[in-house]
Amino acid sequence: METLKEIRLDSLNTDEFIKEQSGHIAASVGSGLTINALSGGVDSAAVTMLGHIAIGARLKTYFIDNGLMRQDEPAKIVSLFKGLGVHVEIVDARDKFLNALSGIADPELKREAITQAFYKDVFGILVRDSSAKFLLQGTILTDIDETVAGIKRQHNVFQQLGIDTQKSFGYKILEPLVQLRKDSVRVLAKALGLPESIYSRPPFPGPALAARIIGEVTHEKLEVVRKATFILEQEFAEIKAFQYMAILHNDRVTGMRDGKRAFGQQIEIRCWDSIDAREAIPTDLPYGLLRKLADKITSEVPGVVSVTYNLATKPPSTIEAV
Numbered sequence: 001m002e003t004l005k006e007i008r009l010d011s012l013n014t015d016e017f018i019k020e021q022s023g024h025i026a027a028s029v030g031s032g033l034t035i036n037a038l039s040g041g042v043d044s045a046a047v048t049m050l051g052h053i054a055i056g057a058r059l060k061t062y063f064i065d066n067g068l069m070r071q072d073e074p075a076k077i078v079s080l081f082k083g084l085g086v087h088v089e090i091v092d093a094r095d096k097f098l099n100a101l102s103g104i105a106d107p108e109l110k111r112e113a114i115t116q117a118f119y120k121d122v123f124g125i126l127v128r129d130s131s132a133k134f135l136l137q138g139t140i141l142t143d144i145d146e147t148v149a150g151i152k153r154q155h156n157v158f159q160q161l162g163i164d165t166q167k168s169f170g171y172k173i174l175e176p177l178v179q180l181r182k183d184s185v186r187v188l189a190k191a192l193g194l195p196e197s198i199y200s201r202p203p204f205p206g207p208a209l210a211a212r213i214i215g216e217v218t219h220e221k222l223e224v225v226r227k228a229t230f231i232l233e234q235e236f237a238e239i240k241a242f243q244y245m246a247i248l249h250n251d252r253v254t255g256m257r258d259g260k261r262a263f264g265q266q267i268e269i270r271c272w273d274s275i276d277a278r279e280a281i282p283t284d285l286p287y288g289l290l291r292k293l294a295d296k297i298t299s300e301v302p303g304v305v306s307v308t309y310n311l312a313t314k315p316p317s318t319i320e321a322v
Protein backbone atom coordinates (compact mmCIF):
# COMPACT_ATOMS: atom_id res chain seq x y z
CA MET A 1 0.00 0.00 0.00
CA GLU A 2 1.38 3.42 -0.93
CA THR A 3 1.79 5.89 1.92
CA LEU A 4 -0.29 8.98 1.47
CA LYS A 5 1.59 12.22 1.31
CA GLU A 6 -0.29 14.92 3.15
CA ILE A 7 -0.78 18.23 1.33
CA ARG A 8 -0.93 20.81 4.09
CA LEU A 9 -2.93 23.98 3.74
CA ASP A 10 0.19 26.17 3.47
CA SER A 11 1.45 24.18 0.49
CA LEU A 12 -1.90 23.67 -1.27
CA ASN A 13 -2.09 25.30 -4.69
CA THR A 14 -5.78 24.93 -5.51
CA ASP A 15 -5.46 25.55 -9.28
CA GLU A 16 -2.75 22.94 -9.58
CA PHE A 17 -4.63 20.50 -7.36
CA ILE A 18 -7.83 20.85 -9.39
CA LYS A 19 -5.93 20.40 -12.65
CA GLU A 20 -4.01 17.38 -11.40
CA GLN A 21 -6.91 15.59 -9.72
CA SER A 22 -9.46 16.23 -12.45
CA GLY A 23 -6.88 14.94 -14.95
CA HIS A 24 -6.38 11.86 -12.79
CA ILE A 25 -10.13 11.21 -12.55
CA ALA A 26 -10.58 11.61 -16.33
CA ALA A 27 -7.65 9.27 -17.05
CA SER A 28 -8.83 6.63 -14.53
CA VAL A 29 -12.42 6.40 -15.71
CA GLY A 30 -11.72 6.60 -19.47
CA SER A 31 -14.91 6.84 -21.50
CA GLY A 32 -17.20 5.11 -18.99
CA LEU A 33 -19.64 6.36 -16.40
CA THR A 34 -18.79 7.15 -12.80
CA ILE A 35 -21.16 7.78 -9.96
CA ASN A 36 -20.89 9.62 -6.70
CA ALA A 37 -22.97 10.29 -3.65
CA LEU A 38 -23.43 13.86 -2.56
CA SER A 39 -24.32 14.26 1.10
CA GLY A 40 -24.14 18.04 1.21
CA GLY A 41 -21.01 18.07 3.36
CA VAL A 42 -17.94 19.95 2.20
CA ASP A 43 -15.99 16.79 1.26
CA SER A 44 -18.62 15.24 -0.99
CA ALA A 45 -19.53 18.66 -2.42
CA ALA A 46 -15.90 19.34 -3.38
CA VAL A 47 -15.57 15.89 -4.94
CA THR A 48 -18.78 16.39 -6.91
CA MET A 49 -17.47 19.64 -8.41
CA LEU A 50 -14.08 18.10 -9.13
CA GLY A 51 -15.74 15.14 -10.85
CA HIS A 52 -17.94 17.39 -12.95
CA ILE A 53 -14.93 19.43 -14.02
CA ALA A 54 -13.17 16.16 -14.93
CA ILE A 55 -15.88 14.26 -16.80
CA GLY A 56 -18.98 16.47 -16.97
CA ALA A 57 -22.26 14.61 -17.44
CA ARG A 58 -20.48 11.22 -17.34
CA LEU A 59 -20.48 11.69 -13.58
CA LYS A 60 -23.90 10.76 -12.22
CA THR A 61 -24.45 12.37 -8.84
CA TYR A 62 -26.93 10.90 -6.38
CA PHE A 63 -28.18 12.09 -3.04
CA ILE A 64 -28.92 8.98 -1.01
CA ASP A 65 -31.82 9.77 1.28
CA ASN A 66 -30.98 7.35 4.07
CA GLY A 67 -33.55 8.82 6.45
CA LEU A 68 -30.68 9.73 8.79
CA MET A 69 -30.22 13.26 7.46
CA ARG A 70 -31.06 16.61 8.94
CA GLN A 71 -34.46 18.21 8.41
CA ASP A 72 -35.19 19.11 4.73
CA GLU A 73 -31.60 18.26 3.76
CA PRO A 74 -32.21 16.34 0.48
CA ALA A 75 -34.32 19.08 -1.16
CA LYS A 76 -32.00 21.88 0.03
CA ILE A 77 -28.87 20.26 -1.38
CA VAL A 78 -30.42 19.25 -4.70
CA SER A 79 -31.65 22.79 -5.24
CA LEU A 80 -28.28 24.34 -4.31
CA PHE A 81 -26.45 22.14 -6.82
CA LYS A 82 -29.04 22.82 -9.48
CA GLY A 83 -28.03 26.47 -9.13
CA LEU A 84 -24.43 25.40 -9.83
CA GLY A 85 -25.46 23.51 -12.96
CA VAL A 86 -25.11 20.03 -11.41
CA HIS A 87 -28.04 17.67 -11.67
CA VAL A 88 -28.47 15.52 -8.55
CA GLU A 89 -30.87 12.62 -8.33
CA ILE A 90 -32.44 11.68 -5.00
CA VAL A 91 -32.53 7.96 -4.17
CA ASP A 92 -35.07 7.05 -1.50
CA ALA A 93 -33.29 4.44 0.64
CA ARG A 94 -34.90 5.30 3.97
CA ASP A 95 -36.38 1.86 4.61
CA LYS A 96 -33.20 0.05 3.63
CA PHE A 97 -31.13 1.92 6.19
CA LEU A 98 -33.68 1.69 8.98
CA ASN A 99 -34.04 -2.06 8.40
CA ALA A 100 -30.25 -2.49 8.31
CA LEU A 101 -29.96 -0.69 11.65
CA SER A 102 -32.82 -2.47 13.35
CA GLY A 103 -31.85 -4.16 16.62
CA ILE A 104 -28.22 -2.96 16.55
CA ALA A 105 -26.91 -1.02 19.55
CA ASP A 106 -23.13 -1.49 19.30
CA PRO A 107 -21.41 1.60 17.75
CA GLU A 108 -19.06 -0.32 15.44
CA LEU A 109 -21.82 -2.69 14.30
CA LYS A 110 -24.02 0.30 13.55
CA ARG A 111 -21.28 1.82 11.41
CA GLU A 112 -20.76 -1.50 9.66
CA ALA A 113 -24.51 -1.85 8.97
CA ILE A 114 -24.53 1.63 7.42
CA THR A 115 -21.43 0.83 5.37
CA GLN A 116 -23.00 -2.34 4.02
CA ALA A 117 -26.36 -0.71 3.31
CA PHE A 118 -24.68 2.19 1.55
CA TYR A 119 -21.98 0.47 -0.48
CA LYS A 120 -23.59 -2.88 -1.14
CA ASP A 121 -27.37 -2.53 -1.14
CA VAL A 122 -27.76 1.00 -2.43
CA PHE A 123 -24.63 1.72 -4.45
CA GLY A 124 -24.15 -1.84 -5.61
CA ILE A 125 -27.55 -1.62 -7.31
CA LEU A 126 -27.00 1.88 -8.68
CA VAL A 127 -23.65 0.87 -10.14
CA ARG A 128 -25.11 -2.30 -11.66
CA ASP A 129 -28.06 -0.46 -13.18
CA SER A 130 -25.94 2.41 -14.52
CA SER A 131 -23.04 0.16 -15.64
CA ALA A 132 -20.60 2.53 -13.89
CA LYS A 133 -17.24 1.07 -12.94
CA PHE A 134 -16.18 3.69 -10.45
CA LEU A 135 -17.46 5.42 -7.37
CA LEU A 136 -15.96 8.81 -6.67
CA GLN A 137 -15.86 9.67 -2.98
CA GLY A 138 -14.59 12.35 -0.65
CA THR A 139 -12.53 10.38 1.86
CA ILE A 140 -10.03 12.70 3.57
CA LEU A 141 -6.79 11.96 5.36
CA THR A 142 -8.28 12.20 8.86
CA ASP A 143 -10.84 9.49 8.00
CA ILE A 144 -7.98 7.18 7.07
CA ASP A 145 -5.69 8.06 9.99
CA GLU A 146 -8.35 7.37 12.57
CA THR A 147 -9.54 4.15 10.97
CA VAL A 148 -6.01 2.81 10.63
CA ALA A 149 -5.21 3.85 14.20
CA GLY A 150 -8.29 1.90 15.28
CA ILE A 151 -9.87 4.96 16.89
CA LYS A 152 -13.03 4.66 14.86
CA ARG A 153 -14.10 2.76 11.78
CA GLN A 154 -14.98 5.62 9.43
CA HIS A 155 -17.78 4.41 7.20
CA ASN A 156 -15.92 5.22 3.98
CA VAL A 157 -12.43 3.70 4.38
CA PHE A 158 -11.63 0.44 2.57
CA GLN A 159 -8.27 0.14 0.84
CA GLN A 160 -6.35 0.91 4.01
CA LEU A 161 -8.20 -1.89 5.76
CA GLY A 162 -7.26 -4.30 2.98
CA ILE A 163 -10.80 -4.38 1.57
CA ASP A 164 -10.96 -4.81 -2.21
CA THR A 165 -14.07 -2.84 -3.18
CA GLN A 166 -14.12 -4.43 -6.62
CA LYS A 167 -14.51 -7.84 -4.96
CA SER A 168 -16.76 -6.74 -2.09
CA PHE A 169 -19.06 -4.36 -3.93
CA GLY A 170 -18.37 -4.72 -7.66
CA TYR A 171 -16.76 -1.34 -8.35
CA LYS A 172 -13.58 0.65 -7.74
CA ILE A 173 -13.38 3.73 -5.57
CA LEU A 174 -11.58 6.95 -6.54
CA GLU A 175 -10.60 9.27 -3.69
CA PRO A 176 -9.13 12.55 -4.93
CA LEU A 177 -9.12 14.22 -1.49
CA VAL A 178 -7.15 11.62 0.47
CA GLN A 179 -4.11 13.86 0.82
CA LEU A 180 -6.10 16.69 2.39
CA ARG A 181 -7.52 17.48 5.79
CA LYS A 182 -10.67 19.47 6.45
CA ASP A 183 -9.02 22.92 6.50
CA SER A 184 -7.57 22.32 3.03
CA VAL A 185 -10.82 20.86 1.68
CA ARG A 186 -12.61 24.09 2.64
CA VAL A 187 -10.14 26.20 0.68
CA LEU A 188 -10.42 23.81 -2.26
CA ALA A 189 -14.24 23.92 -2.13
CA LYS A 190 -14.16 27.71 -2.34
CA ALA A 191 -11.79 27.54 -5.31
CA LEU A 192 -14.20 25.10 -6.97
CA GLY A 193 -16.90 27.78 -6.89
CA LEU A 194 -18.98 26.38 -4.04
CA PRO A 195 -20.85 28.94 -1.90
CA GLU A 196 -19.85 29.81 1.66
CA SER A 197 -22.84 27.90 3.05
CA ILE A 198 -21.02 24.79 1.80
CA TYR A 199 -17.31 25.58 2.18
CA SER A 200 -17.77 26.89 5.73
CA ARG A 201 -20.28 24.24 6.71
CA PRO A 202 -19.49 22.36 9.91
CA PRO A 203 -18.58 18.73 9.20
CA PHE A 204 -21.34 16.16 9.38
CA PRO A 205 -20.49 12.45 9.58
CA GLY A 206 -21.36 9.91 6.89
CA PRO A 207 -23.45 7.83 9.34
CA ALA A 208 -25.34 11.10 9.91
CA LEU A 209 -27.85 11.19 12.80
CA ALA A 210 -27.19 7.49 13.48
CA ALA A 211 -23.85 8.67 14.93
CA ARG A 212 -25.84 10.85 17.31
CA ILE A 213 -28.14 8.24 18.78
CA ILE A 214 -26.73 6.07 21.53
CA GLY A 215 -28.11 2.55 21.26
CA GLU A 216 -30.51 1.27 18.62
CA VAL A 217 -31.59 3.66 15.86
CA THR A 218 -35.36 3.80 15.46
CA HIS A 219 -37.71 6.06 13.53
CA GLU A 220 -38.93 7.63 16.80
CA LYS A 221 -35.41 8.34 18.08
CA LEU A 222 -34.45 9.82 14.72
CA GLU A 223 -37.36 12.24 14.96
CA VAL A 224 -36.20 13.37 18.42
CA VAL A 225 -32.56 13.90 17.45
CA ARG A 226 -33.53 15.53 14.14
CA LYS A 227 -35.70 18.10 15.93
CA ALA A 228 -33.02 18.79 18.56
CA THR A 229 -30.43 19.18 15.77
CA PHE A 230 -32.67 21.62 13.91
CA ILE A 231 -33.09 23.78 17.03
CA LEU A 232 -29.37 23.60 17.84
CA GLU A 233 -28.34 24.65 14.34
CA GLN A 234 -30.75 27.60 14.43
CA GLU A 235 -29.52 28.79 17.83
CA PHE A 236 -25.82 28.27 17.00
CA ALA A 237 -25.92 29.71 13.48
CA GLU A 238 -23.63 32.62 14.47
CA ILE A 239 -21.25 30.56 16.62
CA LYS A 240 -17.74 30.17 15.25
CA ALA A 241 -16.96 26.58 16.12
CA PHE A 242 -15.53 23.60 14.27
CA GLN A 243 -18.62 21.46 14.79
CA TYR A 244 -21.62 21.14 17.07
CA MET A 245 -24.16 18.43 17.60
CA ALA A 246 -27.08 17.13 19.63
CA ILE A 247 -26.85 13.55 20.87
CA LEU A 248 -29.76 11.47 22.07
CA HIS A 249 -28.87 9.25 25.02
CA ASN A 250 -30.25 5.80 25.58
CA ASP A 251 -30.64 6.14 29.34
CA ARG A 252 -33.65 7.96 30.64
CA VAL A 253 -33.88 10.24 33.67
CA THR A 254 -36.76 11.37 35.80
CA GLY A 255 -38.19 14.76 34.91
CA MET A 256 -41.44 16.70 35.15
CA ARG A 257 -43.96 17.07 32.35
CA ASP A 258 -47.37 18.71 32.76
CA GLY A 259 -47.02 18.59 36.54
CA LYS A 260 -46.31 14.85 36.57
CA ARG A 261 -43.11 12.89 36.97
CA ALA A 262 -41.96 11.57 33.62
CA PHE A 263 -39.10 9.21 32.84
CA GLY A 264 -37.80 11.30 29.96
CA GLN A 265 -35.07 11.45 27.34
CA GLN A 266 -31.71 13.21 27.55
CA ILE A 267 -29.99 15.33 24.91
CA GLU A 268 -26.27 16.01 25.19
CA ILE A 269 -24.90 19.04 23.35
CA ARG A 270 -21.33 19.01 22.08
CA CYS A 271 -19.62 22.00 20.49
CA TRP A 272 -15.98 21.76 19.44
CA ASP A 273 -13.05 24.01 18.66
CA SER A 274 -10.64 22.16 16.41
CA ILE A 275 -8.50 22.67 13.34
CA ASP A 276 -8.66 19.28 11.69
CA ALA A 277 -10.73 17.05 14.00
CA ARG A 278 -7.69 15.20 15.32
CA GLU A 279 -7.83 17.02 18.64
CA ALA A 280 -10.67 19.16 19.90
CA ILE A 281 -11.72 21.18 22.93
CA PRO A 282 -15.26 22.15 23.94
CA THR A 283 -16.07 25.73 22.88
CA ASP A 284 -16.31 28.27 25.69
CA LEU A 285 -19.96 29.14 25.03
CA PRO A 286 -21.99 31.88 26.75
CA TYR A 287 -24.11 30.42 29.54
CA GLY A 288 -27.16 32.39 28.37
CA LEU A 289 -26.98 30.76 24.95
CA LEU A 290 -26.83 27.29 26.47
CA ARG A 291 -29.74 28.04 28.79
CA LYS A 292 -31.87 29.33 25.91
CA LEU A 293 -31.04 26.26 23.88
CA ALA A 294 -31.98 23.95 26.75
CA ASP A 295 -35.32 25.75 27.18
CA LYS A 296 -36.10 25.45 23.48
CA ILE A 297 -35.17 21.79 23.27
CA THR A 298 -37.12 20.78 26.38
CA SER A 299 -40.18 22.74 25.32
CA GLU A 300 -40.19 21.84 21.61
CA VAL A 301 -38.91 18.27 21.51
CA PRO A 302 -41.47 15.89 23.01
CA GLY A 303 -40.10 13.57 25.69
CA VAL A 304 -36.83 15.42 26.39
CA VAL A 305 -36.42 16.45 30.04
CA SER A 306 -32.64 16.88 30.28
CA VAL A 307 -30.05 18.85 28.26
CA THR A 308 -26.33 18.70 29.10
CA TYR A 309 -23.18 20.27 27.64
CA ASN A 310 -20.07 18.09 27.23
CA LEU A 311 -16.85 19.43 28.76
CA ALA A 312 -14.39 16.63 27.94
CA THR A 313 -11.71 17.16 25.30
CA LYS A 314 -10.77 14.91 22.36
CA PRO A 315 -8.83 12.81 23.29
CA PRO A 316 -9.99 10.90 25.29
CA SER A 317 -13.43 11.75 23.88
CA THR A 318 -14.14 11.63 20.17
CA ILE A 319 -16.10 14.32 18.37
CA GLU A 320 -19.10 12.10 17.66
CA ALA A 321 -20.63 9.94 20.38
CA VAL A 322 -20.95 6.71 18.39
Ligand code: XMP
Binds near residue numbers: 156204320
Ligand atom coordinates in the same frame (compact mmCIF):
# COMPACT_ATOMS: atom_id res chain seq x y z
P1 XMP B 1 -14.55 11.54 15.65
O1 XMP B 1 -15.90 11.27 16.22
O2 XMP B 1 -13.88 10.29 15.15
O3 XMP B 1 -14.79 12.44 14.37
O4 XMP B 1 -13.67 12.34 16.56
C1 XMP B 1 -13.80 13.11 13.63
C2 XMP B 1 -14.49 13.84 12.49
O5 XMP B 1 -14.97 12.89 11.54
C3 XMP B 1 -16.39 12.93 11.46
N1 XMP B 1 -16.83 11.54 11.41
C4 XMP B 1 -17.11 10.90 10.28
N2 XMP B 1 -17.14 11.31 9.02
N3 XMP B 1 -17.75 9.13 8.33
C5 XMP B 1 -17.48 10.44 8.04
O6 XMP B 1 -17.55 10.80 6.87
C6 XMP B 1 -17.75 8.63 9.58
O7 XMP B 1 -17.99 7.46 9.81
C7 XMP B 1 -17.41 9.57 10.60
N4 XMP B 1 -17.29 9.46 11.95
C8 XMP B 1 -16.94 10.68 12.41
C9 XMP B 1 -16.85 13.67 12.70
O8 XMP B 1 -18.10 14.31 12.49
C10 XMP B 1 -15.71 14.63 12.93
O9 XMP B 1 -15.80 15.78 12.13
